[in-house]
Amino acid sequence: MGDPAQHRVEHFSKLLDVHAQRRQPCNLAMGYRSLFLxxxxxxxxxxxPDKLRSLANENFDDPICVATFDAINWTEWxxxxFPTLNALAHLLPRSLVTLATSNYESVYQLNGFVEDLVRHEKDPNTPTNINCMLQRLMNGHLDSKSESSTPLSDEILATEAEVTMxxxxIDLANIAPFGTFMVSQDSQFQQRLYEELKSAWPDRNRPVPSYEVLRHLPLLDGVIKESMRLTHGALTGPPRRVGPGGTQIGGQYIPANTVVAAPSYFVHMDPVAYPHPEKFDPERWINNDQPGPIVIFSKGRRMCPAVHLAHIEMFAAFAAVFRRYRVTPYETT
Incomplete structure (x- = not known):
């Protein structure tokens, strides 16, 4: 397998084939979520384990897929x-929180699923992949030179696994459905995208091409960048305080102790960088030699460490969908 996403995208496509053959509508939003999970x-x-495995069937209704959809939508908001209230809810007993609201039920369900996965990973009967993240965390103390190094607790392992999950x-499951929906609104553009993909991938029955091939397709690249721009990701990152002596940002002096943040919405909707910023226009990335920034995965030393994998996944998923299928909206506008 070339790219880490290629094999899973092929399986995803086979599940979409079931809907295409039956000429039935498909919940692509949940399909993408299940794929990325x-x-x-x-x-x-x-x-x-089979009971928790994503891409288990063509309905894309596996427990973790459904739980992440419900949990993320509620807890992110x-x-x-209300960060203090959210932190308090995590400290209180489940029975007490449930009396006040049922909205945390999906969070508790997801926590339980991840705890089950940690137990499964530690089960001596489970075949292990020493290179997976959890095995590396479980065995990290063995490589430590400190005599006081101890194994991580199950609670820490579950937290690390859930945060990584x-x-x-969280972002990909918004980017892909949004971009797919927007392309589906313009049949002429969708046809052009199909022709571009066909030129690079003549035999649709062959596996999806590698990222190194797909990333050079201008329309596909534009669709993905425009989809990222208009979904924004985490709108506001952690605020930063200017250090002693102040600093210059964009030619403007900022005094010491000033709290500074760069919400992605204002970056992505800047009309100077992006004329008519509210318009979904993939071709702005082809025609503009100096496109504006995209900060959905942040920038600099603290940017998302998996940004390259995210691009591999998006290019493969979009390519498979628009090369193999004609997408039209169903009961939505």
Whole structure:
């Protein structure tokens, strides 16, 4: 297998074939989510039990897929707007929180699923992949030169696994459905995208091409960049305080102790960088020699460490969908 996403995208496509053959509508949003979960869980765990495995069937209704959809939608909103309340909810007993709201039920379900996966990973009967993330965390103390080094607790392992799982799906599961929906609104553009993909991938029955091939296709590249730009990711990152002596940002002096943040929405919707920023226009990335920045995965030393894998996944998924299928909206506008 060339790219880490290629094999899983082929399996995803076979499940989409079931809907195409039956001429039935398909929930592509959940399909993409299930695909991206399967890929990130390949990285985290040696294996996943059948009952929790993503891409298990053409309905894309595996438990972790459904739980992440419900949990992320609720907790992201609460954590952003009421961080203290969200932190308190995590400290209180489940029975007490449930009396106040049922919205945390999906969070508790997901926590339980991840705890099950950690137990499965530690089960001596489970075949292990020493290169998966959890095995590296479990065995990290063995490589330590400190005599006081001890194994990580199951609680820490579960937290690391869940945070990584969220990171692998939270943005991609918004970018891909949004971009697919926008392309589906323009049949002429979708046909041009299909022709571009066909030129690079003549036999649709062959596996999806590698990222090194796909990333040079201008329309596909434009669709993905425009989809990232208009979904924004985490709108506001952690605020930063200017150090002693102040600093210059964009030609403007910022005094010491000033709190500075760069919300992605304002970066992506800047009309100077992106004329008519509210318009979904993949060709702006072809025609503009100096496109504006995309900060959905942040920038600099603290940017998402898996940004390259995210691009591999998106290029492969979009290519498979628009080379092999004609996408039209169903009961939505």
């Amino acid at each position: 399967r890929i990130v869980n390949d990285f985290i765990f040696s294996s996943v 609460l954590a952003t707007n 969220f990171g692998g799906v």
